[in-house]
Amino acid sequence: MTSLTRRDVLGLAAALLPIVACGKPSQIVEPPEVDAIPDDAVVITNDSVLVRVERIPALRSIDGAAVLLAARVIIIRTGTTTFRALSAECPHSGCGVSIIDTPRLICPCHGSEFDFSGNRLAGPAPTGLRMLRADFNEANGVLQVTRSIAPQLRPNSSRA
Template sequence: MSEEQPVIDPAVTSRRVLLAGAGAIGATAVLAACGTDPDEDAGSGSQSPTATQGSGGGALAKTSEIPVEGGTIFAAQSVVVTQPAQGEFKAFSSTCTHQGCPVTSVDGGTINCNCHGSKFSIEDGSVKKGPATKPLTERQLNVEGENITLA
């Protein structure tokens, strides 16, 4: 006795692969948007969707655009720049170390993630409030005159 092998129609298989891929892309887009609210007040910090290049050329920001004892989130470059004290600039990854959500504000001396409430120091990126247990990754900056660029 021989068993018949099922015939696989390539057109059906291609549609299934295409639909599965589209579903994965859609799920990724939904997850990427998780935890952000464009209408939410950013406190003493802000987000800058119009910032120019991060590394290799254009200025990320002017020193006057970063509030003292606050900071600004540059979502396109995945970085947050802070000014803990007048003339002192720091930069950190804007990705929360808890579950990878983007941080959403800088307020009250902390960089804040609204996904689960983690807060990080504007001075060194250390955890001020969990559930995150690891600090934000520090990024290197160059400050020349009024221009701030990523190193």
């Protein structure tokens, strides 16, 4: 009979957690990984967020996505020098959309799901995520996300 060490048990538990929590293995990235983003990668001001793209591993490849929960912003790399920015605030109850299950974004509070364009896919959210302005300066590798938006940039919104 082989005895298991504490490390073996913890490793097995970590491997099974996504299966138990979601019913299937997936590429879920939750806030603990978001916290791994270096402090010098993001600067938050009142109306914008500056992101040094090369400092965030998830943004190094096309279709890579990162949740910057402290800034309440989700960044998706759409091309070599193009990015999409979405508000991480769920339109249902204001929780932080913080789970990336490519190609979906999920709000952990009530299960609303969105695609990488911010469109609502499922759940109680009445609309999609707000799209934010994202300007990439290729010369210095900095993405500037403006957190105030124009009403026409709101995916899946109904006009009154």
